[in-house]
Amino acid sequence: xxxxxxxxxxxxxxxxxxxxxxxxxxxxxxxxxxxxxxxxxxxxxxxxxxxxxxxxxxxxxxxxxxxxxxxxxxxxxxxxxxxxxxxxxxxxxxxxxxxxxxxxxxxxxxxxxxxxxxxxxxxxxxxxxxxxxxxxxxxxxxxxxxxxxxxxxxxxxxxxxxxxxxxxxxxx
Amino acid sequence: xxxxxxxxxxxxxxxxxxxxxxxxxxxxxxxxxxxxxxxxxxxxxxxxxxxxxxxxxxxxxxxxxxxxxxxxxxxxxxxxxxxxxxxxxxxxxxxxxxxxxxxxxxxxxxxxxxxxxxxxxxxxxxxxxxxxxxxxxxxxxxxxxxxxxxxxxxxxxxxxxxxxxxxxxxxxxxxxxxxxxxxxxxxxxxxxxxxxxxxxxxxxxxxxxxxxxxxxxxxxxxxxxxxxxxxxxxxxxxxxxxxxxxxxxxxxxxxxxxxxxxxxxxxxxxxxxxxxxxxxxxxxxxxxxxxxxxxxxxxxxxxxxxxxxxxxxxxxxxxxxxxxxxxxxxxxxxxxxxxxxxxxxxxxxxxxxxxxxxxxxxxxxxxxxxxxxxxxxxxxxxxxxxxxxxxxxxxxxxxxxxxxxxxxxxxxxxxxxxxxxxxxxx
Numbered sequence: 263x264x265x266x267x268x269x270x271x272x273x274x275x276x277x278x279x280x281x282x283x284x285x286x287x288x289x290x291x292x293x294x295x296x297x298x299x300x301x302x303x304x305x306x307x308x309x310x311x312x313x314x315x316x317x318x319x320x321x322x323x324x325x326x327x328x329x330x331x332x333x334x335x336x337x338x339x340x341x342x343x344x345x346x347x348x349x350x351x352x353x354x355x356x357x358x359x360x361x362x363x364x365x366x367x368x369x370x371x372x373x374x375x376x377x378x379x380x381x382x383x384x385x386x387x388x389x390x391x392x393x394x395x396x397x398x399x400x401x402x403x404x405x406x407x408x409x410x411x412x413x414x415x416x417x418x419x420x421x422x423x424x425x426x427x428x429x430x431x432x433x434x
Numbered sequence: 435x436x437x438x439x440x441x442x443x444x445x446x447x448x449x450x451x452x453x454x455x456x457x458x459x460x461x462x463x464x465x466x467x468x469x470x471x472x473x474x475x476x477x478x479x480x481x482x483x484x485x486x487x488x489x490x491x492x493x494x495x496x497x498x499x500x501x502x503x504x505x506x507x508x509x510x511x512x513x514x515x516x517x518x519x520x521x522x523x524x525x526x527x528x529x530x531x532x533x534x535x536x537x538x539x540x541x542x543x544x545x546x547x548x549x550x551x552x553x554x555x556x557x558x559x560x561x562x563x564x565x566x567x568x569x570x571x572x573x574x575x576x577x578x579x580x581x582x583x584x585x586x587x588x589x590x591x592x593x594x595x596x597x598x599x600x601x602x603x604x605x606x607x608x609x610x611x612x613x614x615x616x617x618x619x620x621x622x623x624x625x626x627x628x629x630x631x632x633x634x635x636x637x638x639x640x641x642x643x644x645x646x647x648x649x650x651x652x653x654x655x656x657x658x659x660x661x662x663x664x665x666x667x668x669x670x671x672x673x674x675x676x677x678x679x680x681x682x683x684x685x686x687x688x689x690x691x692x693x694x695x696x697x698x699x700x701x702x703x704x705x706x707x708x709x710x711x712x713x714x715x716x717x718x719x720x721x722x723x724x725x726x727x728x729x730x731x732x733x734x735x736x737x738x739x740x741x742x743x744x745x746x747x748x749x750x751x752x753x754x755x756x757x758x759x760x761x762x763x764x765x766x767x768x769x770x771x772x773x774x775x776x777x778x779x780x781x782x783x784x785x786x787x788x789x790x791x792x793x794x795x796x797x798x799x800x801x802x803x804x805x806x807x808x809x810x811x812x813x814x815x816x817x818x819x820x821x822x823x824x825x826x827x828x829x830x831x832x833x834x835x836x837x838x839x840x841x842x843x844x845x846x847x848x849x850x851x852x853x854x855x856x857x858x859x860x
Contacts, residue, residue: 281599283639289621290604294563317621328623328780330605331563347525348724348756349682351770385607385774386525386724387564390682390754391689397564408566 265310271299275314285315289325293332301401302333330384337380338373340426341399346383349390354415358394359383361416365423378430379423398426402433436694440668442656442676443533443540443649444692453571455578458539464584466655467543470550471590475658480551484654486662488674492529493519493610493647494723494751496740503552503644505634512641514554517619518545520561520568520648521603521610524723525774527752529678530648532690534561534568537652538575544651546584546596547658552644555595559648560615563603572600607778611826612645614780625782626826649678670696673739680754681707684714684762696739703734703757714759718842722751724771725831727838728764748838763858764843765801765850768836772797775832786829789820793836803853810840810847 267275274295279288292315296307303326305319312322326332333341344362346355359381363369366379373380389395392412396419399408411422451457458464470480485500506514518541522530533541545557561569576598579585587595606624608614614624616638637643653675657665666674673695679702682688686708693702699721703709710716716731726749729736736746743750758767772794779790793816799805806812817833824830840847849857 286621287619287639290563290618291602294602294604315621321622324623325621328606329563329603332604346770347774348720348767348770349526349688351767352683352756352758352762385777386523386527388522388528388531388562390526390528390756391680393682393688406566406570408564410567 265300265304265306267295267299271295279315286317286321289315289317289322290329293322293326293329297332298404298407302336304334336373337399337401339378339401339430341380341382341401342423342426343382343384343387343397343399345385345387345389345393345395345397347386349386350394353393355394358396358414358416358419362419362423365420378427396422398422400429436668436670436696438693438697440676440694441692443537443652443678444690447536452536453538453575455539455575455582458537463539463655464543464582466659467546467584468590470547470658471592471594477551477553480547480654480658483657483662484551487653487657487665488662488669488672489650489653489657489665490673490740491647492649492653492677492753494524494725494749496750499646499650502634502646505632506552506642506644507635510642513556514552515638515641515643516545516549516552516554516557517612517615517638517643517645518557518559518648518651519610519612519615519645520559520565520572521607521615522562522565522648523607523610524725524752524754525771526682526720526723526756527680527754528682529680529690529752529754531565531568532678533648533652534565535571538568538571539579540652540655541572541648542575542579542585542598544654545598546579546589547654548644548646548651549596550589550594554644555597557596557598558619558638559598559600560609560619561600561602563605569600569602576600606780607774608780608826608828611828613826615645616643623780625780626828628825669694670737670739672741677738677753679706679738680752681757682754683719683757684711684716684759685709685757686711696737696742699734699736699738699755702738702755707757710757710759714761717758717760717762718764719758720756720835721748722753722755724756724774724835725749725827726751727834728842730842747841749834761858763801763846763856764839765797765847766856766859768839769794769797769801771835772832775828779828779832783824783826783829785820785823786832789816789829790832792816793820793832797836800847800850801856803850803855803857805851809851810844814840 308322312319344359446461490496609624613626618624633643776790776794820829820833
């Protein structure tokens, strides 16, 4: 598989690189861009990004595997990330996570058979004042790919999932 | 008690457009920048005011900002960098997000003034990757400030150059540690460097670097405009000014409040957050993020300043308090915390990489009433083998809460030994 940025992504790439005194410093934002472009960060993307930045692929791999936001395997359209750390732990986060596991029929980091949802338990999202919180990444939304949903309850989460399902069937 | 009605960063939060430059200026924003750069304030004068303000780092360590700034070499051929730590990830903490999403120009104005004071021309704001809205708001604020000539090659026509870049992290708690953050900004895994050399001498790209928290720098414009002494007077002894405090967990009204340093924790929990919700009874609190040893409900009359809370056996941390109720098993809560540190250890130092895993597994066994021989002594022994034996403070941050839980809730922890199940929550 050979990967390459679209023209639009290449323009964004150039803009990112121009902000740093050396190319390697742009690696984190460029890996975010690669994930947005390719849906996840496979080894081919690491090689491609490494070649663009003049960074050896092994170093790109070291970075891509160190940080949790880079998906090394394909994820569903919606990456639903449920916080269960202290404030969410005390306000129903674990119950929501357990509910979603049952509802979606997946385990932690599992993807539904239709490829619409990946579910993951995550660490503190800095939303403790409006706990419990859920972060949803939409692979198809390049304008606003990450949205927080706060003050969640099991009922609100059911409505959220229904809403996302509708979105997925309207614009697959 | 101090005047509780004075507000700085949250004064105009009722303006839904505060994140825009127009609204920020309508409320007097960028007045400090004009005063400093057009009014002939020297970098040294700004540094003096920050020293006089008794402003202390709002990221958790509480180091005096003016003194930190003084660590830069007096003469250097290399560029000086200001780096803003916006990697807010300490569990229980949610205050910098408010500043970045709702009042981003206060941070940008603070960055420009601080760069001027430090004779730096470049500032990087390292923002947690998950905080997409904060990143967008900060990027937008930088662009607006650039269009107005506040940021760029010639700030307000004075010849002072100030470039600010918002840099997204990618999910790693360790990058809140300043040396890990610097490594991460250089495009590497966030693994802390040994100190010394300290970043003030060898920091970002090998250059002199000052790393400050978002909230710390956002207070700089007010200090420049009103004077360091005036800021200091708002707070308590050696703890200058106001701070954004948070309360989360089992309270009626979780949220954030800007109040003087030194207010009693009880005031924050009972008056601001409305006390416990649903008739629950407070069992304890985690004072300033999960690294801080917990405190008992009867200890919350402590004043929220760095020295008082240290004397009481915990830490001020980030000033965001997590409240938990009777009925919550502290072993199970500690298990969740231990899991976090195991997950977030960067893997560089053996005592932390292995020790955080041992802690998690042994707290988990204890929670299931299945502790290994050695019981609580084994846990204390693991803590003691981590503490002080690692490059950065993550290992300490994992061990201190476990020690603290055993110290404060020892009977409950001992009741789990050989119980075959959790005696509190089943």
